[in-house]
Amino acid sequence: MPQFQSKPRTTNQRQVIFDYIKTTSLSHPTAEVIFESVRKKLPRISFGTVYRNLLVLEDQGLIIPLYYTKDHVRYDAIMENHYHFICQRCxxxxxxxxxxxxxxxxxxAKRHELQIDYHRIYFYGLCGDCKKV
Ligand SMILES: [Zn+2]
Ligand SMILES: [Zn+2]
Structure with a gap:
């Protein structure tokens, strides 16, 4: 029996979600944006399922959540060390x-005798477009 037939459904859902985050030109989508897009491919998927899969992808180290304000989380599939600028207007x-x-x-790590795995820095202000207005 070919192996792909026994592949669990959730794996496919997760792959669709992960592919979307990796390939979207909307950088750093929110869970809502991810849900709206994934729903076009998987019409029966619920927001809860998308959200649970985001948590699994996060646990697997495949995406990074950006908790940049208290009400917003966005997801990043770029794992190289980089930082974020958030425009406070747009x-x-x-x-x-x-x-x-x-x-x-x-x-x-050396100065404080710690093991440091990662750090995050967010910059807040006005983007190039908003600065002109
Ligand atoms: Zn990023
Ligand atoms: Zn802006």
């Missing part, structure tokens, strides 16, 4: 890379 989230920060974990 809610745009931009990726910021800072080569100079790569040594930070090592330096802090």
């Amino acid at each position: 809610d745009k989230v931009e990726n910021i890379s800072m080569e100079e920060m790569l040594e930070l974990n090592k330096q802090i």
